[in-house]
Amino acid sequence: MMHRLYSYAMNKPARGSLLSIEHLADKEILGLLKLARRMNPLKARPLLRNKRIVLLFYEASTRTRSSFEFAAKSLGAITTLVQSSGSSIEKGESLLDTGYTLRAVGADAIVIRHPAAGAPQLMAKHLDIPVINAGDGMHEHPSQALLDAFTILKHKKSFRGLQVAIIGDIYHSRVTRSNCHLLSRFGVKITLCGPPEFVPEVSATLVPGLRVTRHVEEALRGADVIMLLRLQKERLAGQKIRLQDYIARYQMTTARLKLARRDAIVMHPGPIIRGLELTAEVADGPQSVIIDEIHNGVPTRMAILARALGKAK
Amino acid sequence: MANDKSKPRSLLIKGGHVIDPAAKINALMDVLLRDGRVAEVAMPNNVRGGADEKFDARGLIVAPGFIDLHVHLREPGQSYKETIASGTAAAAAGGFTSVCTMPNTAPVVDTEEWVAWLRNPERGAVVNVFPIAAATRSSRGAVLTDFAGLQQAGAVAVTDDGKPILDDEVMRAALRLGAELNLPVVQHAEDTRLTEGCSMHEGPTSFRLGLRGMSAAAEANVVERDVNLAQQIRESRLHVAHLSTSDALKAVRRGKRAKARVTCEVTPHHFTLLDENVGEYDTNFKMNPPLRSASDREAILVALADGTVDAIATDHAPHATHEKQVEFERASFGITGLETALGLAITKLHREQKIPLMRVVELFSTGPARVFDLRGRGSLARGNFADVTIFDPKKRWTFEAAKSHSLSRNTPFDGWQFTGKVAATVVGGKIVYRGE
Numbered sequence: 001m002m003h004r005l006y007s008y009a010m011n012k013p014a015r016g017s018l019l020s021i022e023h024l025a026d027k028e029i030l031g032l033l034k035l036a037r038r039m040n041p042l043k044a045r046p047l048l049r050n051k052r053i054v055l056l057f058y059e060a061s062t063r064t065r066s067s068f069e070f071a072a073k074s075l076g077a078i079t080t081l082v083q084s085s086g087s088s089i090e091k092g093e094s095l096l097d098t099g100y101t102l103r104a105v106g107a108d109a110i111v112i113r114h115p116a117a118g119a120p121q122l123m124a125k126h127l128d129i130p131v132i133n134a135g136d137g138m139h140e141h142p143s144q145a146l147l148d149a150f151t152i153l154k155h156k157k158s159f160r161g162l163q164v165a166i167i168g169d170i171y172h173s174r175v176t177r178s179n180c181h182l183l184s185r186f187g188v189k190i191t192l193c194g195p196p197e198f199v200p201e202v203s204a205t206l207v208p209g210l211r212v213t214r215h216v217e218e219a220l221r222g223a224d225v226i227m228l229l230r231l232q233k234e235r236l237a238g239q240k241i242r243l244q245d246y247i248a249r250y251q252m253t254t255a256r257l258k259l260a261r262r263d264a265i266v267m268h269p270g271p272i273i274r275g276l277e278l279t280a281e282v283a284d285g286p287q288s289v290i291i292d293e294i295h296n297g298v299p300t301r302m303a304i305l306a307r308a309l310g311k312a313k
Numbered sequence: 314m315a316n317d318k319s320k321p322r323s324l325l326i327k328g329g330h331v332i333d334p335a336a337k338i339n340a341l342m343d344v345l346l347r348d349g350r351v352a353e354v355a356m357p358n359n360v361r362g363g364a365d366e367k368f369d370a371r372g373l374i375v376a377p378g379f380i381d382l383h384v385h386l387r388e389p390g391q392s393y394k395e396t397i398a399s400g401t402a403a404a405a406a407g408g409f410t411s412v413c414t415m416p417n418t419a420p421v422v423d424t425e426e427w428v429a430w431l432r433n434p435e436r437g438a439v440v441n442v443f444p445i446a447a448a449t450r451s452s453r454g455a456v457l458t459d460f461a462g463l464q465q466a467g468a469v470a471v472t473d474d475g476k477p478i479l480d481d482e483v484m485r486a487a488l489r490l491g492a493e494l495n496l497p498v499v500q501h502a503e504d505t506r507l508t509e510g511c512s513m514h515e516g517p518t519s520f521r522l523g524l525r526g527m528s529a530a531a532e533a534n535v536v537e538r539d540v541n542l543a544q545q546i547r548e549s550r551l552h553v554a555h556l557s558t559s560d561a562l563k564a565v566r567r568g569k570r571a572k573a574r575v576t577c578e579v580t581p582h583h584f585t586l587l588d589e590n591v592g593e594y595d596t597n598f599k600m601n602p603p604l605r606s607a608s609d610r611e612a613i614l615v616a617l618a619d620g621t622v623d624a625i626a627t628d629h630a631p632h633a634t635h636e637k638q639v640e641f642e643r644a645s646f647g648i649t650g651l652e653t654a655l656g657l658a659i660t661k662l663h664r665e666q667k668i669p670l671m672r673v674v675e676l677f678s679t680g681p682a683r684v685f686d687l688r689g690r691g692s693l694a695r696g697n698f699a700d701v702t703i704f705d706p707k708k709r710w711t712f713e714a715a716k717s718h719s720l721s722r723n724t725p726f727d728g729w730q731f732t733g734k735v736a737a738t739v740v741g742g743k744i745v746y747r748g749e
Contacts, residue, residue, distance in 0.1 A: 116641065205517035
């Protein structure tokens with residue numbers, strides 16, 4: 001009766017773009033993970049020689065930015081960093097105009113981090129070069145989910161039947177959204193845990209089979225993987241939560257960790273705040289793979305960039 | 314006065330099917346308009362006296378002129394988005410013979426001078442313009458404007474639209490003063506203390522997209538408070554703008570049952586679209602109030618059919634491309650709506666929901682005329698203003714935003730196929746728009 005004509009659709013993102021996990025096919029995910037395993041930052045072939053990759057960062061970042069940069073450089077690419085401060089963005093240039101400018105300068109791909117959800121999608125709809133989402137607002141952080149999957153597969157045989165507990169500020173977490181989209185596709189059972197301010201009931205609708213609990217003991221029982229999240233003070237608009245209450249009920253301690261499986265691993269996308277979402281003992285303990293995650297970020301992002309520029313052989 | 318041949322003084326609309334809810338007419342009739350008034354509505358070929366011009370309305374519906382209670386024509390101050398001339402041209406193309414303009418312009422319409430400025434013929438309006446003035450100075454929600462003076466100057470209602478009047482005492486005072494003057498107070502119901510930083514409806518879609526969501530309660534709480542006040546204050550008139558949630562409807566029903574003078578309007582996009590239609594951050598689906606859940610839309614459809622809703626209003630809110638082609642959270646709220654309202658109403662309400670054409674016409678004419686007491690409009694009774702909307706309820710067409718009469722293109726309905734199209738819009742006895 002009433003329908004949209006095809007002409008309504010905007011431009012499709014360029015091939016090789018990585019905007020979200022939600023819209024990434026299973027086959028693509030597995031392909032990226034396989035490629036990442038073959039990437040060695042210390043003995044890389046210069047697949048991206050003379051390719052120009054712009055790191056466009058509207059938000060602070062340590063690990064994502066540096067690992068994308070090392071990943072690009074170890075494949076022979078040229079990188080340039082553009083940040084909101086010290087660029088024309090400060091003068092009021094729009095996101096799209098910044099994109100057109102970088103394209104005109106000669107960028108072959110843009111890696112973008114932005115505080116607004118959907119910013120990479122907007123840019124990808126208007127540019128003919130691959131756009132890679134390095135974190136957009138509270139939406140997604142696909143490269144983090146891929147490196148987390150990479151890390152899990154290094155420590156566990158396969159995804160099937162694994163139990164993952166994600167504890168903390170789910171509402172503000174783009175990492176959680178991407179991880180849920182990725183892991184749930186491969187048969188992982190996910191439990192989200194935290195107070196209602198951080199884990200609203202609606203969280204359970206994100207992907208099929210998600211479980212929500214307010215009790216950390218409940219989340220930890222039988223868990224193979226424990227993912228902890230930082231409380232994002234910069235996104236806590238108007239929400240009041242007492243840190244002491246949070247620590248008392250949800251902080252990951254050595255004692256609580258014993259509730260999980262003996263071989264459970266502890267993950268965290270960083271930055272970690274010792275003494276808040278986890279104790280120093282847990283962060284530095286034998287079950288922690290937090291440093292390994294950071295390490296795995298480089299080969300994972302090498303794979304993402306190689307795929308983006310059509311060198312994913 | 315000399316008889317100017319290019320502007321006939323009389324127009325005979327012949328052979329059409331007249332639907333006039335106020336007069337309970339639903340039959341083939343001829344309509345004679347003379348000197349800006351309805352001269353006669355009679356059985357086919359029974360109109361006495363000749364006419365300077367005839368309009369062949371065979372196969373068409375002839376209805377009282379449509380009235381849009383809620384448009385943003387952006388003047389004064391934002392003529393890059395829309396002007397009174399372009400906005401009223403879009404209104405005429407959409408079948409509207411009268412529009413009520415919102416005061417959230419730059420500056421805010423909070424003085425008699427600005428009300429008079431809006432009504433000045435120099436603005437180039439092609440349909441009737443009824444200004445709604447600000448309820449508080451600069452719409453800051455603190456000090457009431459001069460309701461009596463504004464009404465004298467031609468304002469048909471007061472509102473701080475775009476913003477709510479949150480302070481209980483200010484709202485109470487506004488309703489009291491409105492009651493004395495028989496002037497409706499229009500409320501944009503949004504508890505902005507709960508919606509800071511929000512860009513769409515709160516639900517699974519907003520969670521998935523990582524966007525902060527406006528809860529249904531942020532609307533319903535304000536409507537509940539206002540309905541309570543309207544019940545307490547004798548003869549006060551409360552009009553709820555662009556109502557979008559099931560809970561707000563419950564409050565309106567409660568007020569109506571208690572015989573309070575509470576009215577409400579609903580937009581075509583709220584009876585058509587859902588929050589999930591935002592898709593991948595399409596800013597042409599961003600408006601305030603936001604697109605809601607399926608159960609909210611279901612409740613709205615019921616209320617449109619059962620008479621709870623008084624009027625369909627477009628909330629026509631034009632914006633320039635650069636205000637929409639940005640990050641979703643930064644994009645301006647609002648969409649254009651004047652040219653798609655009838656097509657949506659016929660397609661969605663009449664054809665899909667089986668709401669009779671009589672009721673659809675009521676929602677566009679008789680209903681809104683009653684809400685703001687627009688005397689002599691909303692019905693084709695003899696002696697009324699010669700405002701007529703003629704439309705083809707069966708004609709199929711495709712809306713193309715690029716061909717819109719509005720200066721702006723921010724519509725979610727580009728490329729949509731509709732059934733039901735405007736054939737002619739008659740204002741004061743003159744044809745101001747003729748469809749292809």
